[in-house]
Amino acid sequence: MERGYPEEVTIWEVLPRDGFQMETWVETETKIKLIKSLAACGIRHIEATSFVHPRAIPQLKDAEAVVKGIQSLTDVSFRALVPNLKGAERAIGVGIKQIKLLLSATDSHSLANSNCTREEAIEKLLPVIELANQKNVYVGGALTVSFGCPYEGEVNEEELMKLIQQYKDMGIREISLADTAGMGNPKQVSLLLQKLKRAFPLLSFSLHLHNTRGMAFANVVAGLENGVTSFDSSTAGLGGCPYFPKAAGNIATEDLVHSLHLMGIKTGIDVDQLITVAKEVTDVVGHEGSSFLLKAGQNKDLAKKPTGQEKLG
Secondary structure, eight states: GGGGSBBEEEEEIIIIIIIISSSSOOOHHHHHHHHHHOOOHOOOOEEEEEEOOOOOGGGGGGGHHHHTTTTTTTEEEEEEEEESSSHHHHHHHEEEEEEEEEEESSSHHHHHSSSSSSSHHHHHHHHHHHHHTTTTOOOEEEETTOBTTTTTOOOOOOHHHHHHHHHHHOOOEEEEEEEESOOHHHHHHHHHHHHHHHHHOOOEEEEBBBBTOOHHHHHHHHHHTTTTTTTEGGGGOOOOOOOTOOOOOBBBBHHHHHHHTTTTTTTOOOOOHHHHHHHHHHHHHHHHHHOSSSOOOOOOGGSSSGGGGSSSO
């Protein structure tokens, strides 16, 4: 394809974890129903929940019940976020076969998010990896605030490289770069990915992009042009980090899929069906997210001849 775009990408749906962690309580059965509806749209990779302490994020206190309720979806890959050994034990105990670890790119965000420094966080992850290896559970890693920290501003790239090297030394081969604060821009994303590909040619990088300042899809394109084929997104554009002010949601899954399809890039996801689920999600949480498609519709909708009050000005 032109400009080296991939023919197909993988979408990881993070609504059940990242989306709901910022909301008031969503009933367990509702979460299970929505996950099944997302799977019916063709979504084959879903971050189901986080096994964090209920006092830290009470919205996800039903992690075990949610996972048990979706085990019939055998054609979907599920992963869960785990912050420590206790969380890993809970996740593996209920049948999760893929876990994701978190490290912050700055100490300030790490202290706010995990109440520990980056080095202290790494020490907590070592027994998690050991347990996962014993249980044949796949482990991926994430680096939050990779493109800008709400507490420290610009992130030192050399520090970021050191953290990625530590992940590599722990046996992690797939790393998600998260624009948690939505501070990244396409040039920055491109240059960082080029640097990382040179330094770590055997590692795989994905992108987790928040749309705080409307830059998420531009950053997706920068990722595509630099070999990224896996992206996180959240239906209806819900989500955000509970530990910094003015957090905004992830790029909306329906927006991402619609845009990729316009570019001729396959996702395996039915956009029309996904928009229906996204509307249901906004009804459940009682407010709009940051989805453009829910406001403006798809490009194909504009091809319909407007009449009466539908005429364009």
